Amino acid sequence: MVLSYGNSAVRFGVRFWQRQSQIRKMSRKIVLCFLVAIAFGCTVGRKLECSEHRETECEISNFTIVESMDLSEWEFPDHPHLAFGTYPHSDDSTYVVTIDKQLADRLQSTEKLEIQNVSLQTMVLWTNLRTLDASHNYFFELIVEQGHNYQLRELNLSYNRFQSIDFVQALPALRTLDLRHNYLESLSFSLFDMATELWKLNLANNRIQTISTDGSLHLPRLATLLLHDNLLSVLDASEWRFSMLHELNVARNRLRYLSMCEVNHSFPHLQTLYMDENRWECGHLNATIRQLHQLGVKAMTYYNKEDEEHCSKSIDEICCY
Ligand SMILES: *[C@@H]1O[C@H](CO)[C@@H](O)[C@H](O)[C@H]1NC(C)=O
Ligand SMILES: *[C@@H]1O[C@H](CO)[C@@H](O)[C@H](O)[C@H]1NC(C)=O
Ligand SMILES: *[C@@H]1O[C@H](CO)[C@@H](O)[C@H](O)[C@H]1NC(C)=O
Ligand SMILES: *[C@@H]1O[C@H](CO)[C@@H](O)[C@H](O)[C@H]1NC(C)=O
Ligand SMILES: *[C@@H]1O[C@H](CO)[C@@H](O)[C@H](O)[C@H]1NC(C)=O
Numbered sequence: 001m002v003l004s005y006g007n008s009a010v011r012f013g014v015r016f017w018q019r020q021s022q023i024r025k026m027s028r029k030i031v032l033c034f035l036v037a038i039a040f041g042c043t044v045g046r047k048l049e050c051s052e053h054r055e056t057e058c059e060i061s062n063f064t065i066v067e068s069m070d071l072s073e074w075e076f077p078d079h080p081h082l083a084f085g086t087y088p089h090s091d092d093s094t095y096v097v098t099i100d101k102q103l104a105d106r107l108q109s110t111e112k113l114e115i116q117n118v119s120l121q122t123m124v125l126w127t128n129l130r131t132l133d134a135s136h137n138y139f140f141e142l143i144v145e146q147g148h149n150y151q152l153r154e155l156n157l158s159y160n161r162f163q164s165i166d167f168v169q170a171l172p173a174l175r176t177l178d179l180r181h182n183y184l185e186s187l188s189f190s191l192f193d194m195a196t197e198l199w200k201l202n203l204a205n206n207r208i209q210t211i212s213t214d215g216s217l218h219l220p221r222l223a224t225l226l227l228h229d230n231l232l233s234v235l236d237a238s239e240w241r242f243s244m245l246h247e248l249n250v251a252r253n254r255l256r257y258l259s260m261c262e263v264n265h266s267f268p269h270l271q272t273l274y275m276d277e278n279r280w281e282c283g284h285l286n287a288t289i290r291q292l293h294q295l296g297v298k299a300m301t302y303y304n305k306e307d308e309e310h311c312s313k314s315i316d317e318i319c320c321y
Pocket of ligand 2: 093
């Protein structure tokens with residue numbers, strides 16, 4: 001009995017102590033919550049604020065997003081024009097390595113996104129996005145889903161690491177695509193089959209060796225096609241019909257000839273063709289340049305003549321061998 005009483009006294013004492021420490025913990029939590037609420041404007045989630053550097057866009061800097069990070073606590077600004085990072089100003093406090101599906105779903109109301117020089121690698125696209133500038137990153141994968149009605153029109157992926165661009169098949173509204181300075185090696189132009197709005201395509205400064213086309217390809221709006229600084233040795237344009245193409249740049253490749261039936265069949269509105277720094281075979285070059293003259297198109301040099309190595313034969317200042 002005594003023993004038992006003593007026991008329950010001990011149990012009571014333990015329970016009392018536990019209770020006290022629970023209350024202490026709870027009040028500590030309450031104080032902490034209160035401080036957090038003061039710091040983050042009395043909201044439970046944490047809100048990302050737009051910094052005031054830019055006028056029309058909401059710039060988010062000094063923030064890091066890496067893979068498998070839980071962002072559910074954070075509230076992102078509901079803004080049509082978002083910028084992550086402070087490009088072109090140097091910024092080593094902002095990293096957005098990935099935009100996953102969950103984050104993409106929360107950025108639905110953003111129509112224009114600038115996300116330059118923040119070490120981006122992969123991103124899930126959302127349907128309302130119309131303009132994306134993701135230049136100067138380590139970007140190699142833009143993820144699209146079949147059957148979505150993507151609105152993307154302007155896409156700048158320059159200075160990145162793309163080796164394939166299959167995503168363009170899902171982007172029928174695309175108007176400009178800048179892929180300069182990437183890691184492309186070969187490319188099927190049939191990917192652009194649905195890109196009937198495409199107006200400017202920049203593929204310069206890649207490592208492109210081959211461009212193939214699966215059947216005939218009509219790009220009715222394409223006005224500028226830039227292919228300079230690649231590794232092309234043959235360009236087969238015989239299946240292309242780019243009826244609005246004004247400017248074609250194939251300078252600084254390894255081209256020996258252009259394969260097409262007639263220049264005016266593939267490019268009836270051509271005005272400027274840059275051809276310098278290739279390995280043109282003189283007979284072919286002569287024939288092509290004669291066709292160009294008949295159409296009133298001048299073969300042009302894109303690079304300064306001083307850079308050009310001395311060549312023994314040339315036609316219209318374009319070296320041939
Ligand atoms: C960046 O954020 C940290 C807290 O996350 C803060 O201490 C620091 O002052 C901020 N720096 C700038 C430049 O805003
Ligand atoms: C990118 O930002 C870093 C600082 O984080 C800077 O050193 C570098 O020059 C920037 N790169 C470009 C291409 O602006
Ligand atoms: C794409 O971004 C690069 C580098 O930021 C810039 O120089 C270029 O003008 C942009 N391209 C387009 C089509 O706006
Ligand atoms: C291309 O030009 C040639 C002569 O310059 C002409 O005979 C031919 O009909 C033209 N073809 C097209 C498709 O315009
Ligand atoms: C180009 O062709 C024309 C006419 O066939 C010929 O007179 C000329 O010598 C050729 N030029 C070269 C550099 O092959």
